Structure formats: C-alpha cells, structure tokens
Amino acid sequence: MAAVIVAQFLSALADNALLFGALALLRRDLYPDWSGPLLQEFFVGAYVLLAPFAGPIADSFPKGRVMLVTNGLKLIGSFGMAVGLNPFLAYGLVGIGAAMYSPAKYGILTEIAPLRLLVKANGLMEATTIAAILLGSVMGGRMADWSVPGSLAVVTGCYAAAALANLGIPRLVPARPLNAFSPLALVRDFGVALGALLRLPDARFSVIGTSLFWGAGSTMRFLLVAWVPVALGIHNLAMPSYLNGAVALGIVIGAVLAARFVSLDRADRALPAGVLIGVFICLLAFTDRLPTAFGLMTLVGASGGFFVIPLNALLQERGQRSVGAGNAIAAQNLAENATMVVMIGLYTFAARAGTPVRGIAAAFGVALALAISVLWISRARYQRRAIAKASSP
Numbered sequence: 604m605a606a607v608i609v610a611q612f613l614s615a616l617a618d619n620a621l622l623f624g625a626l627a628l629l630r631r632d633l634y635p636d637w638s639g640p641l642l643q644e645f646f647v648g649a650y651v652l653l654a655p656f657a658g659p660i661a662d663s664f665p666k667g668r669v670m671l672v673t674n675g676l677k678l679i680g681s682f683g684m685a686v687g688l689n690p691f692l693a694y695g696l697v698g699i700g701a702a703m704y705s706p707a708k709y710g711i712l713t714e715i716a717p718l719r720l721l722v723k724a725n726g727l728m729e730a731t732t733i734a735a736i737l738l739g740s741v742m743g744g745r746m747a748d749w750s751v752p753g754s755l756a757v758v759t760g761c762y763a764a765a766a767l768a769n770l771g772i773p774r775l776v777p778a779r780p781l782n783a784f785s786p787l788a789l790v791r792d793f794g795v796a797l798g799a800l801l802r803l804p805d806a807r808f809s810v811i812g813t814s815l816f817w818g819a820g821s822t823m824r825f826l827l828v829a830w831v832p833v834a835l836g837i838h839n840l841a842m843p844s845y846l847n848g849a850v851a852l853g854i855v856i857g858a859v860l861a862a863r864f865v866s867l868d869r870a871d872r873a874l875p876a877g878v879l880i881g882v883f884i885c886l887l888a889f890t891d892r893l894p895t896a897f898g899l900m901t902l903v904g905a906s907g908g909f910f911v912i913p914l915n916a917l918l919q920e921r922g923q924r925s926v927g928a929g930n931a932i933a934a935q936n937l938a939e940n941a942t943m944v945v946m947i948g949l950y951t952f953a954a955r956a957g958t959p960v961r962g963i964a965a966a967f968g969v970a971l972a973l974a975i976s977v978l979w980i981s982r983a984r985y986q987r988r989a990i991a992k993a994s995s996p
Contacts, residue, residue, distance in 0.1 A: 604715055604716070604724070604727075605771075606667070606768055606769070606771035606772045606773075607667075607670075607708070607711060607712075607715070607728075607772055608727065608728070608731050609768040609771075610670060610674070610765050610766075610768035610769045610771075610772065611708055611728065611731055611732060611735070611765075612731050612732075612734065612735045613735075613761050613762075613764050613765035613768060614670075614674055614677065614704065614735075614761075614762065614765040615731075615732045615735035615736060615739065616735040616738055616739040616742070616761055617677065617681065617739065617758045617759075617761035617762045617765065618677070618697075618701065618735075618739065619735065619736045619739030619740050619743055619847075620739040620740070620742050620743030620746065620754065620757070620758050620761070621681055621684075621694075621697065621743065621755070621758045622643075622743060622824070623740065623743030623744045623746075623747045623754070623840055623844055624684075624743055624746065624747050624751060624754035624755050624758055625642055625684065625690055625694055626639050626642070626747065626828065626840060627747035627748070627751045627754065627840055628684065628690055628751050628755075629642065629690060630840075631751055636829070636954065637951050637954050637955045639825055639828065640825045640947045640948075640950055640951040640954070641691075641951060642690065642691060642694055643821060643824075643825070643943075643947055644944060644947060644948065644951075645691050645692075645694050645695040645698060646694050646695065646697065646698035646701070647698065647821065647940040647943045647944055647947070648695070648698065648940075648944060649695060649698035649699045649701070649702045650698065650701070650702040650705075650936045650937065650939070650940035650943075651937060651940050651941050651944060652702075653699065653702045653703060654702075654793065654933050654934070654936055654937035654940075655786075655789050655790045655792075655793035655794075655933070656703075656786070656789055656793075656933075657702055657703050657705065657706045657932075657933040657936065658706045658710075658793065658796070658931070658932060658933030658934070659789055659792070659793070659933075660703060660706075661703070661706035661707040661710050661932070661933070662706075662710065665774045665775050666707040666708075666710055666711040666714065666772075666775060667707075667711070667769055667772025667773065667774065667775065668769075668774070669703065669704070669707040670704055670707045670708060670711075670769045670772065671766055671769035671770065671772075672703075673700040673701070673703040673704035673707070674700065674704065674762055674765045674766040674769060675700070675762075675766055676696060676697070676699055676700030676703070677696075677697045677700035677701065677704070677762045677765075678759060678762035678763055678766060679696060679700075680693045680694065680695075680696030680697035680698075680699075680700065681693070681697060681755060681758050681759045681762055682759045683696065684755055685752060685755035685756055685759060702936065702940075705932060705933075705936050706932040706933045706936065708728070709728070709915075709919060709932045710919075710932055711772075711775070712724045712725065712728060712919065713919055713920075714775055715775075721867070721916055721919065721920060723862050725862075725912055725915050725916045725919070726858045726859065726861065726862035726912055729854070729858045729908065729911070729912055729915070730855050730858045730859065733851045733852075733854040733855045733858065733904075733908065734851070734855060736847070736848075736850075736851040736854075737848045737851035737852050737855070738848075740844040740845075740847040740848045740851060741841075741844050741845055741848045742757075742844075743758075743844055744839075744840045744841040744842070744843065744844025744845065744847075745841050745844070747840050748839050748840055748841050793933070793934075796926040796931075796934065797934045797937070799925060799926055800921075800922060800925060800926050800931060800934050801934075803921055803925060804985055804989075805870075805917055805918075805921050806917075806918055806921045806922060806925070806931070808870075808871075808914075808917075808978070808982055808985075809870070809914040809915070809917045809918035809921070809935075810918060810934065810935055810938045810939075811938075811978055812873075812874075812877065812910070812911070812914045812975070812978060813911055813914050813915060813918065813935060813938075813939055814935075814938045814939045814941075814942040815877070815942065815971065815974055815975060815978070816877070816880070816907055816910060816911045816914075817911075817939040817940075817942070817943060818939065818942035818943045818945070818946040818947075819880065819881075819884075819946065819967075819971050820850075820907065821943045821946065821947055822943075822946045822947055822950050822967065823847075823850070823884070823903075824843075824847060825947065825950060826950065826960070826963065826964055826967065827843040827846050827847060828840070828843045829954065829960045829963075830887075830888075830960050830961070830964060831843050831846070833959075833960050833961065834890065834891050834896070834960075834961065835891065835893055835896065845897075846896060846897065846900045847900075849897050849900035849901045849904065850900045850901070850903055850904035850907070851904060852901060852904060853900065853901040853902060853903060853904020853905035853906075853907070853908065854904040854905070854907050854908035854911075855904075855908065856901075856904070856905045856908060857876070857904065857905040857906060857907060857908020857909035857910070857912070858908040858909075858912045859908075860905075860908070860909050861873065861908060861909045861910075861912040861913050862912065865909070865912070865913040866913075867913070867916055867917060867920060869913075870913035870914055870916070870917045871979075871982050871983075871986065872913070873909055873910045873911075873912075873913045873914060874910070874975065874978065874979040874982065875979070876905075876906040876907075876909040876910040877906070877907075877910040877975035877978070877979070878972050878975050878976055878979065879902070879906040879972075880903055880906045880907050880910065880971060880972070880975070881967075881968045881969065881970070881971035881972025881973070881974075881975065882968065882972055883899050883902045883903045883906065883968070884899075884903060884964060884967060884968030884971065885964075885965055885968035885969060885972070886899055886968075887899045887900070887903075887964060887968070888961045888962075888964035888965035888968065889961070889965070910975075918931055918932075918935055919931060919932070922934075922935075950963065950967075
C-alpha cells in the first residue's frame, strides 16, 4: 500500500502541475483563450476511446507493472511537450497513459485491502490524490509563471520518480488474464460488462454521481482561470492554482469525514453534500473578495470529498463482485470522462460565444445542484420501493 500511495502521489502531482504548465505554454505561444479547455478535451478523450481496453489490460497483468508502463507514457508526453512537440498531441499522450493507469490504481485496492477496510483504503487513496492535486496545482501555477520550460522539466522528473516508486509494488497475480488480445472482442465484452454494471442499481447510482462530480471538477479548473481576472482583477496563473488548491484541501477534509461517517451500505447519505457543491459555485459567481473565494472553494471541495468517496467505494465493491474491478473502473472512467467532454465542451462553446464568465459560473452551479437533486430523489424512490418489496409477503 505504501508503494501504491507514493507512486500515486507523485503521478497525480505531475498531472496537476502539467496542466498549468501546458496552459502557460499556450498563453506564451499566443493560442486563443478557448484553446485551454480544448487541450483538456485531448486528455479526457483518451479515457473515452480507451475505455474498452483499459479495464481488461489492468486485470490481465500485475497492476503494479501496468502502473509502471503507463507512468512511462506520461513521462514521454511531458518530455515531448518540454522539447517542442505539439502541445495538444503531447497532452493527448499523457491522457493515454492516465487512462490506462486509472483502472490499475483503483483496482489494486481490492487486491491489497480487505473489504471491511475498502472505504478507508479509498479514503487514503483519494486523500493522497487530492493532496497531490493541492500541491501540484499550487506548484504548477507558481512554476508556470516563473518559467514554462522549468515547469515542464520538473513535471517530467516527477513522472520519472513515480515510475521508480511503481517498482516497489509487489508483483500480484493478474485478476483475469486474457487468453488472446482481440480489439473487437474487447469492445464487445466491454459493452456487455458496461450493460451488466449499469443494470445494478447501486452501480448505476455510483457511476452517475461520480460522473457529475468529476465533470464539474474539470470544468471548474478552466472556469477559475477565466473567473479570477474578471472577479478579482488578478491576471497570473498562480491565483487560479491557489483556488484549485483550496478545493483540493477541502476534498481531503471531506474524504476524512466520509471515511468516518458514511458506511458502504449507506452511501446515499453523501447526496446532500453533492447538492451543496452547486450551491457554493453559485455563490462564487457573485463574489469579488479573495477571502470569500477561498472559503467557498474550500467548501466546494469538502462537499465534493464527502460526496464522491462513498460512491467510489460502492462502485468498486459492486464491480468487483459482478464484472471485475478493472472493468468497473474502466466503465466509470468512460462515464466520467464522457461527462467531462460534454461539460468542458459546453463551457468552451459558451466562452467562444462571449457569455460573461459570472453568468457561466451561476448557470453551472444551478445545473449541477439540480442534477444531483434529481439523482437524490431518484435514489430515495428506489430505496422506498426496495423496502416495500422486501417487506411484502
């Protein structure tokens, strides 16, 4: 577990610092403002395209070795960006590595942690990841303002250190070895696994909830980059990175609270916190004070951490019992990143159309709160029907 956590911290640190280095590179080379969200589409698009293959590959090899190879792909992409490769292609290569890395890093938890500790293991993984997001965001923004080449060099070094940490993960027995590699068969099998997973009410509930959370989180990054100059009059990349860091700090707090107060069989208790994410984003749209912005972003993160941790654990447990942890996480990645593509695409469209950023933020917060409210109502109805069915003679 220690090797997994160290590797995950370094890899996530580099992922988040790289985003700000890439945004600074686009700004330096005079790309239009809306190209930043487009850059992220290259990253998350890899998750969507590789979803049928990421899970089976993670389950077919020792997951520690999968993490090693995919961290190597991230390293190559970061190095390519540093030496002048097209930033969209280089960031897409990092996205490929991240897409293949994700099912392995989460799937390995079910292999090294007992069921009774799975929520706590997820809490530790998420707290580590968010701590890396916190430090990576702050570090990335500061370094990007200081030196774009220096920022990319540090990120590349972090990926190299993560790959070395992967070597310390024990060589576990593959969960579901493939007898032969057939892309068409994997796509078909993934479709079957996805359908089977989404027919499970708990898994479907988890996938929808986590997709809304991560889609909103990715969009918020770019929203903050545009909102800070308008609302606060600050034009560097460091301040948006600090606000992203406040979100990350809040998620750590929320993750700790979720591990303490929410059990696997009562994951629906996390839903009110999801609604609060949208409420706090709405409030952010109308503030112009820096301390208030930091407070609201911390509350957004705390609500998000409390919301997403139990849903992740529930999906892993249901997925492990039905279609395998790797397939479950790959299906989750497909849903989450498809949601990111849609949300970031809508944001890019609104930004290109000249919509005021405060209006975008307010509409975004309202839409998110309503979407999670609908999920909450739907979940409550399902719970009532299940109780009525169980109590009927």
